[in-house]
Structure formats: C-alpha cells, structure tokens
Amino acid sequence: MSVINVMWAGGAPFASVHKVHNQILSRMEPALPVQTWLLRGSAAACQIDMGAALEWNMTSAQLKGRHIWRLLKPLLHRRFRQALIDSDARVVLLDGIGVARILLPVLKDLPQIRVVVIFHGATRLDPASRELIRGFPASHLSLAAVSQTLAMSLQDELGTQVTVLRSAFDxxxxxxxxxxxxxxxxxxxxxxxxxxxxxxxxxxxxxxxxxxxxxxxxxxxxxxxxxxxxxxxxxxxxxxxxxxxxxxxxxxxxxxxxxxxxxxxxxxxxxxxxxxxxxxxxxxxxxxxxxxxxxxxxxxxxxxxxxxxxxxxxxxxxxxxxxxxxxxxxxxxxxxxxxxxxxxxxxxxxxxxxxxxxxxxxxxxxx
The missing domain is CATH 3.40.50.2000 (Glycogen Phosphorylase B;)
Structure with a gap:
C-alpha cells in the first residue's frame, strides 16, 4: 500500500505548496511509502526533497484539456487509472482544484482509494468544478484548507464540510x-x-x-x-x-x-x-x-x-x-x-x- 502525492508542478513558484504537502506527509502514522507525481516540471527544480517522484511532463494544454487534448482526455484518464492501480495506492493527496479537476473523474471509480484535496489559496470554482466535488462519494473524499478563513469561504461556496488544516512548523x-x-x-x-x-x-x-x-x-x-x-x-x-x-x-x-x-x-x-x-x-x-x-x-x-x-x-x-x-x-x-x-x-x-x-x-x- 502507498500514498500518492499529486502536485500541479515543480519549481520555485510552487515551493510553499510543496512545503505544506511535505509537512502533511511527515505526520503520517504509521509511515507508508510515498510517491509524488509532478504533472508538470521536474523534481530537480523543487526546493525541497520530494523523495520518489514520477514526472508526467504534461503541457498546459494537456492539463487544461485544450484543443485536441479535449478529445484525448479518455486516453489520459486510462493512463492515470492504470498508474494508480499499479501503485497500490490507498490514499491520494491532491494539490488544489486544478489537480482535482484532472484526477477526481478517475478516482471516482476507484473506491478503494481515499482522496484528500488540499486548498492552498483563493480558488476559482466554476460550476463544473463544484458539480465534480459535490458528485464525488463523500465516504472517500476529504476537503481541507490551510486556513480557517479559506475553509469557511470554500464551505459556503460548496455547501460541504471543509476541514481546517492550518499549516504549521515544528x-x-x-x-x-x-x-x-x-x-x-x-x-x-x-x-x-x-x-x-x-x-x-x-x-x-x-x-x-x-x-x-x-x-x-x-x-x-x-x-x-x-x-x-x-x-x-x-x-x-x-x-x-x-x-x-x-x-x-x-x-x-x-x-x-x-x-x-x-x-x-x-x-x-x-x-x-x-x-x-x-x-x-x-x-x-x-x-x-x-x-x-x-x-x-x-x-x-x-x-x-x-x-x-x-x-x-x-x-x-x-x-x-x-x-x-x-x-x-x-x-x-x-x-x-x-x-x-x-x-x-x-x-x-x-x-x-x-x-x-x-x-x-x-x-x-x-x-
């Protein structure tokens, strides 16, 4: 069994997000093997040690389903699904709504996997994103935000529980x-x-x-x-x-x-x-x-x-x-x-x- 930590991208612009996810994963008890997925960028560009990392090397057009990639989305979903099954993942940690839009449709059909979505900042939730989250089985989806202010805002918008996970340091x-x-x-x-x-x-x-x-x-x-x-x-x-x-x-x-x-x-x-x-x-x-x-x-x-x-x-x-x-x-x-x-x-x-x-x-x- 393992934990998959899915991040939008590597590199300096995402350093604080990586730091928060590493803090969360360091608190696991008992420890489980962790693999980080970087949808864009490389682990070498990260400012902290990401451990075992799988680099998907995707483009912005692929991630956002633009142009021809809208038609190829089912193929991409099959790739993600097989990788999740092969990893024997039991928990998947998702970095915000951008990553959730991509992975939740795949994870919805894998009920053996618990999903945690971490919101790090003000988030633009379009109707499709709200419907995606509300339609996901609540029994294996948890939403969390890094401040009470953000959690309350999201909770009002989504009409569902959002856990306050205020980031902190040892x-x-x-x-x-x-x-x-x-x-x-x-x-x-x-x-x-x-x-x-x-x-x-x-x-x-x-x-x-x-x-x-x-x-x-x-x-x-x-x-x-x-x-x-x-x-x-x-x-x-x-x-x-x-x-x-x-x-x-x-x-x-x-x-x-x-x-x-x-x-x-x-x-x-x-x-x-x-x-x-x-x-x-x-x-x-x-x-x-x-x-x-x-x-x-x-x-x-x-x-x-x-x-x-x-x-x-x-x-x-x-x-x-x-x-x-x-x-x-x-x-x-x-x-x-x-x-x-x-x-x-x-x-x-x-x-x-x-x-x-x-x-x-x-x-x-x-x-």
Whole structure:
C-alpha cells in the first residue's frame, strides 16, 4: 500500500505548496511509502526533497484539456487509472482544484482509494468544478484548507464540510536551524552592525505587494539614510523592481537578494519582517518570522488576523502612505516585546500539535 502525492508542478513558484504537502506527509502514522507525481516540471527544480517522484511532463494544454487534448482526455484518464492501480495506492493527496479537476473523474471509480484535496489559496470554482466535488462519494473524499478563513469561504461556496488544516512548523526543528543575527547578515552581504534592516520574503509577483512596499519604504527611509530593505525571492517582476530600486531615493538602500534555499535560516538578520501581500491562502512567511522571534508588519488580511489577532501590526491593502507611517512606527517600537506578543498569539507549539493531529486524521480517514 502507498500514498500518492499529486502536485500541479515543480519549481520555485510552487515551493510553499510543496512545503505544506511535505509537512502533511511527515505526520503520517504509521509511515507508508510515498510517491509524488509532478504533472508538470521536474523534481530537480523543487526546493525541497520530494523523495520518489514520477514526472508526467504534461503541457498546459494537456492539463487544461485544450484543443485536441479535449478529445484525448479518455486516453489520459486510462493512463492515470492504470498508474494508480499499479501503485497500490490507498490514499491520494491532491494539490488544489486544478489537480482535482484532472484526477477526481478517475478516482471516482476507484473506491478503494481515499482522496484528500488540499486548498492552498483563493480558488476559482466554476460550476463544473463544484458539480465534480459535490458528485464525488463523500465516504472517500476529504476537503481541507490551510486556513480557517479559506475553509469557511470554500464551505459556503460548496455547501460541504471543509476541514481546517492550518499549516504549521515544528518549532524546535525550525529554530534549531536559525543563524544568529551577525552570521545571517553576513550571509546576506549586509553589515553586521546596528543598521536597521527590514526584510521581506516571497515571489516577485504583483500579489506580494513589493512594488508598493518600495514606494512606502522610500518615503519612510528618506530621513533615515542608514535603513535597509532586503527582499528575498525571485520572479517575473524582478526587472521592474530593480528599475525602481535604481532611482536616487532608493539607491543603496534596497537589496534584491534573489531566491535563496537557506532563507528559513536567515530571519534573524532582520529587525522587522514586512508582508505587504494583497492576497494569501495563509502566509507561511508570517509564521517563519515569528518562530524566529522577529516581529511582523503585515497587510490587513483576514488570514493574518486569524493567526495573530490583536497582537498583529496591520496596514490597509495598497496604502503606501499607511505603510510608510507604519514602518516608521515599527522602527521606534520595542521589537522584542512586539515579537514576544506575536509569538504568544501564534502559539506555535499548539499549532504544530493541532496540525499533526488533523493531518493524521485526514490521511487515515478517522475524523
């Protein structure tokens, strides 16, 4: 018997999704053999060890049933069906609605397999997708979302139970890998002095809000020439962000550090972590920063309120002036006290215990 972990694709854009699925699979008890299926991309492009992986090397047209592939869909379904039977799978973990659209029609006729669909962010459910989920036998289908906010939204739309599986980290394991402040700054090429350093982490895409953050930081740092902002991540908006950073008001103040496999070890380099996202399924960066005892300033999103409550420092979406003012207030605040309050609100030890328990229930079907 085995568990099949089906992912849409490999590569940096899907790193947080891979991380969540690996966390879920690590909580299985007793351990079962796991094979990951990557519908697109390669395991080598993933930022974490995916273990045994089957690469299907499919194109976007194939996955979405475009053009001639609409006619060849029955052939594709037969291939998936035979692979599932050959694997002796008893549990299949599906990465969101895109993967579910492809595999649920096949899995519907394999009642010996339990299916778990994990939703990671805001999901566009068209009528066909809603009908597909509602028509699947509830006895061997579980739906889960990585935050209560997302679960409630999906539950209202689907009219069926969606389990809250709020992603979490093992605090002891995460904290043991952290570099001290000076070492982390050296790793990033920053001065190991008392220079004020703000950090931001994420894909360089519009939804992360980094363009607005640059404008806000430029305003806040105008009176503080020694302040620095470091953005760790890579993506299609790099060129535009780099052009903005080259302007006189930001020259020498902002570092685009690119993608780093070791980013989770570097949070102590920052005095504050800034999260200006306009949309998040959960926001693992918030959790990582707080586990590192670094305070967080974040956008006014329900998923952040869900995790930090009144201990959070929030700024309205797309409010550059608000962000500028908040950055200045943060620089004057007692960072250690704010971080301690946010750590208590997040309650990482309890969150990890809850995540472990819920993940095991989802995999076993004993909910």
């Amino acid at each position: 605090p002891a394991e995460f904290q043991s890998a952290l570099l001290p402040r000076e070492a982390a700054r050296i790793r990033l090429g920053l001065p190991a002095s008392d220079t004020r350093v703000f950090g931001a982490v994420g894909r360089l895409v519009d939804s992360k809000g980094f363009a607005g953050l640059l404008e806000a930081f430029g305003q806040a740092a105008a009176r503080h020439p020694d302040w620095r902002l470091v953005i760790v991540g890579e993506g299609p908006r790099r060129e535009a962000l780099q052009a903005r950073i080259a302007q006189p008001d930001l020259t020498g103040k902002v570092l685009l550090a690119g993608h780093r496999d070791d980013v989770a070890t570097l949070y102590k380099a920052f005095d504050w972590v800034l999260i200006p996202s306009v949309d998040e399924g959960l926001g693992l960066i918030l959790q990582e920063a707080i586990l590192a005892r670094v305070p967080v300033l974040a956008s006014e999103l329900a998923v952040f309120h869900e995790q930090l409550g009144d201990a959070g420092w929030y700024v309205p979406l797309n409010d550059e002036g608000g962000w500028s003012d908040a950055i200045e207030r943060a620089a004057q605040a007692p960072a250690d006290t704010v971080a301690a309050g946010q750590y208590q609100a997040l309650a990482p030890e309890e969150a990890w215990s809850s995540f472990t328990r819920t993940a095991r229930q989802l995999i076993s079907g004993c909910q």
